[in-house]
Amino acid sequence: MPGPGPTIADIARAAEVSTATVSHALGGTGRVGESTRRRVREVAAALGYSAGRGPRTRTLGLAVTTYAGSAWNFVEIAYFSRLLTAATAAAHARGYALTVLPADRGAEPLWHTLAVDGMLLLDSPAGDPVLRALRARGLPVVFDGRPPDPRPADVWVDNDHEATTREVLDHLAASGARRIALHSAYGREYYTEAVTSAYTRWCAERGAPALVVPFDPEDAPGHAFDAAFAAPGRLRPDAVYCVYDPGGRQVLAAAARHGLRIPDELRLVCASEDPSYAAGDPAVSTVTLRPEVIGERAVAALVALLESPDGVPPGQLTVPAALTARMSSRTAPGGPSL
Template sequence: MTSTPQRGASTSRTAPPRVRLVDVAREAGLSKTTVSAALNGTGRLSPAVREKARETARRMGYRPNATARQLRAGRARLIGYVVGEFAWRPWTYLESPYFAQLTSATAASALRHGYALVMLPAGSLHSEWADLPLEAVVVADPVDHRVVDDLLAARIPVVSDGSVDGRPGAHWVDVDAEEAVHGTLEHLAAQGARRTALVMSGSTTRFHREVLTAYRDWCAARGCTPRVTVTDDAGNGPAVRAVESALTAAERPDALFVVEEVSPPLVLDAARRHGYDVPGDLLVVCVSEDDTAEHTEPPISTLSLQPREIAEAGIELLVAALENGDEAPSGRLVATRLLVRESSRRPSRTVAASPQAECTSVPPT
């Protein structure tokens, strides 16, 4: 009599044997050495032989033993990735279009070079990565140097922003914040803006500090009163509140430069709620990687920080350091891109000849 298995009773299954290199060689009718060379892209093999070996391996589900390969090479080929901001909410950065693009591009670039990316929570502590066989780490937008200091002390190469310039084992990729800010403000001034308000994060990253300095310097050089509104937290809600605060100042701005990351349509909604016509009454430029900006009515001008280019440059610097064993610091500057759309153009208005003519206004209360 055959017994019926009871519900919940465990049943053992024998896992199929792992396909070995010798099995692939036997199936393909090739030597083990030939198959190994074909799969590793080495040796003098004809395209037909190389393709036959690879197709056989794929069909049989062959996968190299990663552990054995690492032991032979003495390397794990793992690159860590950590974001300095949002440490109080470790994975919040994944909701940001900028960091989402930066993260995916970093992972893709690392993989193209034969490395896997290990994502760490924002503001990672030493204990969270100390036992991982990381060969290098990307530290995006550090708010301080604790993580960078710990990694360099452990002799792990790092790529970060320009604040690490000159430190052995530290490499950097950055944007010229001053040039980006001044270029954007000059564009707005050329369109007739005289009272450009800045909405930005209260973050202490190098980028945000440089943005604020560049804005104030530009205003001082032109006799304009700085109009700065700082958000009290990350996310669309706090950013929209900051935008509304700037729009309801005693002296209404005629241009808005939003550096805090926010969904662009929400900026337009806030402007309309407070009686502004964009671009008739208010010119708008957002620092944003959000694709919705080009589909709003009117389309919103954006300043892109080029996260994909930053990611690729960072991985290239790290891979060069790892493959060459060179600890000498290196860096690269990535150009930003101002995409001018209808929200910051006033084609029907006559722009004043002198951008400084009306730049002596009273600061908002």
């Protein structure tokens, strides 16, 4: 009788590409150049590969669904690029390929037919159509970020956003800030809701005014801050905590336009994995959500669900975030009061 035939790993070696690239090329998914896709398929045909016979390479899928429907390139965001690199390495180390789906809703049919053993969903929002399709297929799912309506058996990896938000706000208050604004309220994923709720509670507990400035990814000049930064002294924010990666640059642009000195008149902390914030003038204080750790732990949990489902306790696997304080949030000269 004939042997089991070539595997995806055999094709990857012959074509001198990764197993993930072979999965993308043969499945018509991912961002694979046309010449590479054609070469992989030619190698597969020459080796006599048939997707319907022999052992199939175990494959995990990954989708960022918080803004599904928009053709945005999440790989350009440092958080996602770092998580994807770590998740890919973790999957390969465990003998799995990793297929990354595009954000555009044009890929929706793939969610119902994609040949994967399990899925990682990043920032899944309420009413997520990807999640509905995966649950209908009975595929194991692990989430990056708490799902909006978790089921009893769901597993997710996340930070403690309540504790992190309070740490940032306490840090800013200790540096002398009294009117701290939050740059948030854009996404519908749990992260945004959790940080905004923690901020509102923190302000209420201290009798401090709360100001949530809406984030707009297209607002590079930071015009969302124009009204707040033009307000009289005691009504103007003296600190900002930005929830999204581009927010810090938007605040810096708005502060420069309004002549506000950082940190003497305005302190700044931004949740970001972008190393350029550390190299700026002034260097910007940042919060890392530690995406590399989240990616590795999410893959480990998903593989465990696939290989020993009864051994994975449901609920949250918590990865502590970390605040790195730099010049942008230091105490103003002369003491903690402005």
